[in-house]
Structure formats: structure tokens, C-alpha cells
Amino acid sequence: MKTFNVVGKNIKRNDALEKATGKAMFSTDMNIPGMLYAKVLRSPHAHALIKSIDTSQAEKIPGVKGIATWGNTPRELFNTSATMTFTVPSMEPVLDQYIFDKVVRYVGDEVAAVAAISEKVAAEALKHIKVEYELLPAVFDPLEAMKPEAPIIHECHAGKNIPAEIVKFGMGDIEKGFAESDIIFEDVFKLPIQKQAQLETQAALAQVGSDGGITVWSTTQTPHPSRMIISKIFSTPQSKIRVLNPPYVGGGFGVRIGLSAKAEPIAVALSKLTGKPVKIVYTREEDFTSSDTRHGGYVWVKLGCKNDGTFQAMELKSALNAGAYCSFSGETPGVLGAMGLAVYRMEHMSYYGHSVYTNFTPSGAMRGFGNPQAMFAIEAAVDTIAERIGMDPLELRLKNIIQVGDNWCLPYTCGSTGLAECVEKAAKVIGWERRGTLNEPGSKILRGIGMGVGTHCSNAWPFCVDYDNAIITVQQDGSILLAVGVPDIGTGTSTTLPQLAAEAIGVEMSQVNMTFGDTLTTPFDIGSHASRTLYAAGTAVVAAGNDVRKQILEYAAVVMKIALERLDITKGIIHISGSNEAESCEGSGICRSGEESMTHISVRELVYHAHLRNKQFIGIGRTIPPNSPPWHAHFYEVEVDTETGMVKVVKVAAAHDVGKAVNPMIVEGQIEGGVLMGVGYATSEEIKISAKGKPLHTSYHKYLLPTAMDAPEIHAIIVESNDPSGPYGAKGVGECGMVLSAAAIGNAVYDATGIRFNEIPLTPERVYKRLQENKK
Amino acid sequence: MFQEYYMAESVSDALSFLNKGPGDAVIIAGGTDLLLDLHEGKKRTKSLVDITRIPELKNLSMEDGIIKIGAAVTHAQVAESELIWANAPALAMAAKKVGSLQIRNIATVVGNIINAQPAADTAVALTALGAKVTIADTSGTRDVHIDQLYEDVGKSRVDCRRELVTEVIIPAHEQNQSSYFVRLEQRKALALPMLNIAVMVSLEKGQQRFEWVRIAMAPVGPGPMRATNAERILKGTEIDDEIITKAAYEAAAQANPRDSDLRGSREYRLQVLPALVKRCIKTAVAQVVNKG
Numbered sequence A: 001m002k003t004f005n006v007v008g009k010n011i012k013r014n015d016a017l018e019k020a021t022g023k024a025m026f027s028t029d030m031n032i033p034g035m036l037y038a039k040v041l042r043s044p045h046a047h048a049l050i051k052s053i054d055t056s057q058a059e060k061i062p063g064v065k066g067i068a069t070w071g072n073t074p075r076e077l078f079n080t081s082a083t084m085t086f087t088v089p090s091m092e093p094v095l096d097q098y099i100f101d102k103v104v105r106y107v108g109d110e111v112a113a114v115a116a117i118s119e120k121v122a123a124e125a126l127k128h129i130k131v132e133y134e135l136l137p138a139v140f141d142p143l144e145a146m147k148p149e150a151p152i153i154h155e156c157h158a159g160k161n162i163p164a165e166i167v168k169f170g171m172g173d174i175e176k177g178f179a180e181s182d183i184i185f186e187d188v189f190k191l192p193i194q195k196q197a198q199l200e201t202q203a204a205l206a207q208v209g210s211d212g213g214i215t216v217w218s219t220t221q222t223p224h225p226s227r228m229i230i231s232k233i234f235s236t237p238q239s240k241i242r243v244l245n246p247p248y249v250g251g252g253f254g255v256r257i258g259l260s261a262k263a264e265p266i267a268v269a270l271s272k273l274t275g276k277p278v279k280i281v282y283t284r285e286e287d288f289t290s291s292d293t294r295h296g297g298y299v300w301v302k303l304g305c306k307n308d309g310t311f312q313a314m315e316l317k318s319a320l321n322a323g324a325y326c327s328f329s330g331e332t333p334g335v336l337g338a339m340g341l342a343v344y345r346m347e348h349m350s351y352y353g354h355s356v357y358t359n360f361t362p363s364g365a366m367r368g369f370g371n372p373q374a375m376f377a378i379e380a381a382v383d384t385i386a387e388r389i390g391m392d393p394l395e396l397r398l399k400n401i402i403q404v405g406d407n408w409c410l411p412y413t414c415g416s417t418g419l420a421e422c423v424e425k426a427a428k429v430i431g432w433e434r435r436g437t438l439n440e441p442g443s444k445i446l447r448g449i450g451m452g453v454g455t456h457c458s459n460a461w462p463f464c465v466d467y468d469n470a471i472i473t474v475q476q477d478g479s480i481l482l483a484v485g486v487p488d489i490g491t492g493t494s495t496t497l498p499q500l501a502a503e504a505i506g507v508e509m510s511q512v513n514m515t516f517g518d519t520l521t522t523p524f525d526i527g528s529h530a531s532r533t534l535y536a537a538g539t540a541v542v543a544a545g546n547d548v549r550k551q552i553l554e555y556a557a558v559v560m561k562i563a564l565e566r567l568d569i570t571k572g573i574i575h576i577s578g579s580n581e582a583e584s585c586e587g588s589g590i591c592r593s594g595e596e597s598m599t600h601i602s603v604r605e606l607v608y609h610a611h612l613r614n615k616q617f618i619g620i621g622r623t624i625p626p627n628s629p630p631w632h633a634h635f636y637e638v639e640v641d642t643e644t645g646m647v648k649v650v651k652v653a654a655a656h657d658v659g660k661a662v663n664p665m666i667v668e669g670q671i672e673g674g675v676l677m678g679v680g681y682a683t684s685e686e687i688k689i690s691a692k693g694k695p696l697h698t699s700y701h702k703y704l705l706p707t708a709m710d711a712p713e714i715h716a717i718i719v720e721s722n723d724p725s726g727p728y729g730a731k732g733v734g735e736c737g738m739v740l741s742a743a744a745i746g747n748a749v750y751d752a753t754g755i756r757f758n759e760i761p762l763t764p765e766r767v768y769k770r771l772q773e774n775k776k
Numbered sequence B: 001m002f003q004e005y006y007m008a009e010s011v012s013d014a015l016s017f018l019n020k021g022p023g024d025a026v027i028i029a030g031g032t033d034l035l036l037d038l039h040e041g042k043k044r045t046k047s048l049v050d051i052t053r054i055p056e057l058k059n060l061s062m063e064d065g066i067i068k069i070g071a072a073v074t075h076a077q078v079a080e081s082e083l084i085w086a087n088a089p090a091l092a093m094a095a096k097k098v099g100s101l102q103i104r105n106i107a108t109v110v111g112n113i114i115n116a117q118p119a120a121d122t123a124v125a126l127t128a129l130g131a132k133v134t135i136a137d138t139s140g141t142r143d144v145h146i147d148q149l150y151e152d153v154g155k156s157r158v159d160c161r162r163e164l165v166t167e168v169i170i171p172a173h174e175q176n177q178s179s180y181f182v183r184l185e186q187r188k189a190l191a192l193p194m195l196n197i198a199v200m201v202s203l204e205k206g207q208q209r210f211e212w213v214r215i216a217m218a219p220v221g222p223g224p225m226r227a228t229n230a231e232r233i234l235k236g237t238e239i240d241d242e243i244i245t246k247a248a249y250e251a252a253a254q255a256n257p258r259d260s261d262l263r264g265s266r267e268y269r270l271q272v273l274p275a276l277v278k279r280c281i282k283t284a285v286a287q288v289v290n291k292g
């Protein structure tokens, strides 16, 4: 196997010191001279017509510089999510939002915004804006919203309140598949609305120049697509707009793939109205009520199996809660079906799924993107079938999981799988063999172990537009500047992408610097989402690195008078391959250029040699990434207190086939974070609403994210299948840790109690109720 | 929010500022309740009197079987105190459960009582422990039983614009006594309890019978509530499962929790309350037995 110098090493993160010392800059920290502050007036109603808005009293308040409403802002339709920039023909992106509209469709919808000399003045001004509403009937459940009598939230062509398209695909003959099955499991599962709860709320600072040029610092995960959206809203050429992170983003988890809710367009609109820079930072409450959530809703699964455990057919359906605007509600049901059907090998499969508009906060992208919803249902089906045919659920899974080369429903091939190894390693760590022997008779605290397996994608190709560019410019002093348009949303890309560049060129990590998350200094990149950044942008970085390396070696071959094929670059020294004298030779004399007997030269010296002869090395990587499935097996041990219904996750073994861990410590961090987010999803997190549609969980205090004290013992296990398509074998990681928690915890609770929960979160009250019913 | 922040140097200094100062002054200890209330406009004041630097209020000690906890003592200090773990364990357990480490490092036990929230963790423990507070005003001091301090939800009978609680007084456990605290919570930090229960038991010689039991439960009424009927059932009885179970259901019969969208239904809380009461009683009894 190839040995690496930089890849596969726990290189210290480039952002570690800045972040640990509090010096790292985030949008929320931005401050520029003359800046105004914005506050937004939000709808108190779930569905209403705005009959009139009177801003005259608010305008009189000293310090108020401008008020934006639907009357004085662009009437250009858009979609806050990047879907409007990357929906692939023949599909059409759904554009259903204005900055401000005459109709409000959820509690928290934007009505008006004030720019003032301070947040306090702006907040005071909001109280003096008079709005007259005419209430409209509202609907909150996706199944209700499809009924003929439900109010129309948006006109739709796919069906009543169904945004975008109904997603349908499959293979084989599903009816035949079930007819040939000995055992069929069929049930419906209900999923809650989860929130990303990223640390930095939505934020933007906009500055409009006298030439109409727009600069926006913001929390977006996708600066280039965001620039496209802003360009459309404000009818300004993309080349006159700069969108950037400053450079850090306090987490994403999907909540700002595209705009940061409406932070960017509100800031730009107010900046245009006032002629001053305008900053907006959402409060935590606004972030909860008025930025995208995970899709809740319903998933139906029907799984048919032979008595010997061979899967025959699977039918999957979904109806997800889109909330009031489309965002990613076209794509999420698609990914739910695609990932759900990609785990197990069988001849007959079918999927039918869509979202439904309701008067909830819009749902959009969140880590896992439909996949956790699918796997909660599917893995419950697999465990139930295993029990009915009397087979170990682990064996049943191993028997049916996809292998390299299998025919499956995805439009690309399965190039690698380490899933069997994941299962084996994680089963060992959790102690799978203890299953069934964990409880003494009469015990009030019941233990159980459950598992789940799954896959994901490593980017969005070919479902969405997905391509990458990287530029590597070797500076005259030999230092290297890597330019990639993806942000670092906390996942360490400003460390791992330079790692790839350093490896590709053959230099030390310390020689590479990176500019990122800025449309002015980087070429187009679709952004940091879909577990794609390292895999997809990495492919472009490696291509750019190889390009530079080739240029350097070609030049070196001439200078050194050695055949190109014989040369190599190691740790920044160009040397004859095979010779192990790659240690630094700088200053020793051998490196000096122009010498007859030259066997080594540092990149640094060669570059300056070239500079003096009017030459610079610039590498370009332009790639359309392929796609590849990462794989994962999660095992959870839980404790259920039968007297209170409390479910406690005790231990987790999470094995992930990540292809190749470019920076293992960062990979472990991603897995552990994903697991904990999944524990919250399974046991405590949910946004509920009042009867009138007012969200109840609107703060970190009320919304039950697990704390450090709730974190179970987590064993993150890395499996490396060395994917043929990814950079140095790597595949997607970011979302994967989150995909299986609910599925495996549901199975563990079943193992402990014998009760199947078709609905999460497994709050003590929900669990207790079923335990009581079960006693009867 | 407020105009003046005064660092009192002594109890008399604080009282004279409250009563003779610019007027409209309120005592602030850790400020973890008060500052939020001021910020949200639930309370208003012109000036704050900080009592946390007053030397005599920093006392945490035990003398002649009486534990004294000064008004400047934080939850973190109580949760780490060996003296409290040995002599009033329910209080240490409750203090350890408040908020998060950052909150515990500044919030005071006395503030927890005076803020008068129904489920204030240490107040629940102190109710079971039979604590009293010493209240000082310009005319002198008086000791009042914690049971007597609650006017209504969020409203203490101590007037923090005029009076100052200087300390909490708790009888230390004797050889035949112990206490325990449990909390039904949605997560392990930074979450208000769905239920919290504290129990103190006093056993007769030979450890076969209860001498008496004190049971405090919350949030099932305006303040921590004594399960007096359950206590009566247990008084002087032989310790056995059946009677403990009976008492535990009697406690639930006396409780009056509310439906909460965020923290569980009334029905659920009533259903699980007996199990928690039982756990507390049994563990407290076991702790006495373990003492020998």
C-alpha cells in the first residue's frame, strides 16, 4: 500500500489556535465603520394576509434609518436554499419566496425589517410598526394538508400542497417480489422536527458600494451559490457581488446551504435603502422559529423476505412536512428514497415520496438529509423480520447488504464497501454476544442492544449540479496558496484540503496556506454540504496539486538535467526517486542551482530560480466528482427505566467505512458529533407547536439537545476501504454519524422492552405510556 | 436596566442601603435568576445591592449538630462540601443538579430559596431536611421555617427590598438519619426537572422502624410540597415494602402537578411520582443501615 507523508496523519488543525483563543472571526463578530443594525418584524400568525403595514410611527423614532417591507424591496421570487442554483434539468427549482410577501405562512415569517443605529433602537421601532392581518385557516400535519378541504399554502402542480415533484423510482417488479416473499413486514413511522441548533445563529453584514457592487459577509455554507441567489434577487451581475465567510462559520449541519435563512437579502435590501452597511444577527429564538429544520413526517416501509432470510422486495414511501416554503423539500424525499433503497440487495424495489406544505417553519437540509428518517423505518423492519424468522439480526443484515458490483437503484456504481468489516468490528466493541442475557428477571431497569447499518453519499452528483475548482499558486518564496471556494463550517476543511494539496505536490503541510469561503479569491465551488467537501472539493485539490507538481518537475528536470521520470518531490525537496536522501539539503551547497552534479533542489529554491526566469507554477483542478457510498454500522446499548420510562444510551460502537481517513482525529470528531446529534434525535429533540402554530421549543433551554453530561461512551471506529474514486481513497463522512442513531436506538429499546416504537423521540413519557399499556 | 450597583460590606451596610439608600433597591446574589428577570422586564429596580462579598455570609460550617450555610455560599461549594455530603446528603445531591457548572459557580442556595420557584432543587432538599432561614431586617433577626416562606409561585414571603436572609440553618443528620434526592429530568444538565423529590428518614434504634419521615416533592404546587399524609402513614411503622409503597401512592394523591407542553403531562408525573418517592425512601434507609 502507498505510504503517505501528510494524508492519514492527525495534523493539528489550522484553525485550532485561533478558535481556542477566541480570535477567530465569525459573521457575528463583524464590525465596520458606519454600520447599522437590523431587526425583523415576524408574523405572530400561522397563516394570514397582510391587509396593511404602517411604518410611519416607527420611522419617526430617532436612530431609525430605514424600514423594508414588501412595498419597497424587490419582487423577485427565489428559494433561500441553493436548490435554485443546482436543480438539474428537466426538473425545475421551486421559487416560492420573496424577501417580504403580502401573505405570511408560518409563525415567524418575515413581515418587515428595520435598520437603525443600534439593535435596541431597531427592536424598539418594531413595536411601532402597525400591521393589519386577515387570518387564514392553517394546517400543520402533512397528511391533513393534502386533503381537499385544507387551505392552499402555495399553488402546486404535483398535487395539493405538494412542492416540486413526487419522487418515484424503483427496479424489478414489486408485486412479484412480495408474491414470492414468505414473510412481509409493513408499518408506518412518524418522525419529529429536529433543529440543527448550530452554535452561530444566522448572520450577515452587507455593504453596497456607490457603483452598486455588493459585498456580503455571512454564515452561508455555499458562498458561490449564495452569490447567484443574491444576483437574481437584486438584479446585479454576479461579477459585482462578493460573498464571503469572515472566514469562519459557527456550524452548519445544512441550515445554510444557500442563504442563511433571509439574513443576506434583508441586510442587502436595508443597505440599499440606507446607503450604509447593515448587519443582522438572528436571535436564537429567530434561528429556531425562522430558519430551516429537519423534515418531520411519515415513512411507510414494506419489506418482503424468504424464510431463509433472503430479501425479496422493499417498498418505501414518504410524506414529509415541508413547512411553509419549499427550500430543499424537493430533494429531501429523493435522498430519503435513494439512500433507503441502497443498503440491501434485492431484485424488487420501489419508492414513492414527496413533501407537503404546511404552516410550520420551513424544513430544509439537515445532516443526513432524509436518510435518518428512512433508516428508522427500514432498520425496524429488518429487526422485526429477523425475529419472525428466528435469525440473528446481525446475520440477516450481513446476508443482504450490497456488495461491490451489485445491481442497485443508484445512478452510479458501488465502488467500495467496508460494511461487513464495520459490522464485525462494532459488534465486537459493543459485545453483541451479550444480547439476550442482559436482564435479571424482575429487574426494573432493562438493558438492550440494537444495531443498524446504512450508507450515504459523498456528494450530490448526479442528483444536483455538483462540480469543483481549485487553484494552487506557488508563490515566489516557495510557499503555496490553495484557493477553494468551500467554507470551513467547523468540519476541518481548512486543514484537510491543504493536507491533500501538500500530499499531492510533495511538500510539508506548513508550506501550504489556503483561502476559502470567498467568491472573490476562489473559483466557483458548489459549497460545503452533502458530506462532499473533502471528497469532491478534494478531488479538485488533488488535480490542482498534481498539475503543479507536474509543472515543477518538468522545470526541475531541465534545471537538474535529470530525466523527468526519475524525479520525485518529498517534503519540499525535489530529488531522484528511490534515493532516500530527501532530508533538507538547503544551505549544504548541493541544492544550489546551476551545479553540474545536482541531485536535490528544494521547491523553494527552484521556484525562485524560475521567478528570475519569468516563470510561475499555477495548478488548476477542475473536476466533476464521481460519487461513492460511505458505509456505517452502529450498535447502541441502552437502559430503560421501567418505572419512569427514561431511556439512557449507555454505550455506542459506531464503525464507519470512510474510504480513507485523511485526518483520523477529525473523522472521529465527525462521527462522535453525529452520534450525539442522533442520540438527541432519538431520545429528546423535537420542535412542537401550540394549537395555533406557535413553536414551543425556541431556545437552547427548552429544546433538548443532549449536553456533555448526557453523552454516552462512544467508540468511533474507522474502517478504510480505499475507494477508487475519492482523493487518496476518501469518501464522505460529515453526515454519516447521524444516519443510524434513531434506527439502532429503536432496536435497542425493543431488545430491552419488547416494545416497538414507531415514533421518536423516545421521551420518558412516551416510553412510560407504552410500558404501562404493555403490562395490561 | 438599573442605575446603581452597590457592593455591600456587611449585613448592616446592605440593610441600610436597602432601607435608607436611593430607594427601590433589590438584593442580588449570583444574579442567575434576578438578571434574567430584569432583562425580560419581569422585575424592575433602580439599584442592586450585591451581598456576595460580605465576609460573614460566606460561612459554611457545622457546630453542635447545626449546619449553617451563609447567603453568599454557592451551589458548587455545597456540592463539593464533604461536610454536607456527610451530614445532609440530599442537599449536596440537589446542589449538584442545579443548572450547569457555570451556574453552580455563581448561584447561591439562598437565592434558590428566595426566588421561590416550585421546583428549585436545593429548596426541595432543604424542605425535607427541615431547614430554617435567618432573616435580618433593621429591627433584628428571626428564624423562619422554610415551609413558611412561600407566598405563591415565584413569590417569597421574604421581602428582598427590605430584608436580607443571612443564612440557612439545617440540623445535621444523627446516626439514625439520612436523606436522599432524585430528579426526573429530560437531560442531565441545564434542564428544569419534571419532578424532584427529597426524603429524610429518621429510624428508631435497631433500624427496624421509622421514627419519622419527611417527604418533599415538586413541582406539584406553589412551592416544595410536603407529602404530609404519606409522612403520617410512615411515622413509627415497621420498615417494609408494602407500607413504603402505600405511602408513595399517598404522596401522589396529595400532589397537584400541572400539564406542561415542555415538561410532561400531569397524568404522567402523577404516575411516576410514587416510584421516585419509593426510591428515595429506600435509598435513604439503606444509607442509614450502611452507617452501621
Ligand SMILES: Cc1cc2nc3c(=O)[nH]c(=O)nc-3n(C[C@H](O)[C@H](O)[C@H](O)COP(=O)(O)OP(=O)(O)OC[C@H]3O[C@@H](n4cnc5c(N)ncnc54)[C@H](O)[C@@H]3O)c2cc1C
Pocket (backbone or CB within 6 Å): B026, B027, B028, B029, B030, B031, B032, B033, B034, B035, B036, B051, B071, B097, B098, B099, B100, B103, B106, B107, B108, B109, B110, B111, B112, B113, B114, B115, B119, B120, B121, B122, B158, B159, B160, B163, B164, B165, B166, B190, B191, B192, B193
Ligand atoms: C441556565 C440556568 C439554569 C438553571 N438551572 C436551575 C436548576 O437546574 N435548578 C434550580 O433550582 N435552579 C436553576 N436555575 C435558577 C437559579 O440559578 C437558582 O435559583 C439560583 O440558586 C439562584 O441563586 P442566585 O444567587 O443566582 O440568586 P439571584 O438571582 O441573585 O437572586 C434571586 C432572588 O433572590 C433574592 N435574594 C438573593 N439572595 C438573597 C438574600 N440573601 N436575601 C434576600 N433575598 C435574596 C434576589 O433579590 C432575587 O429576587 C437556573 C438558572 C439558569 C440561568
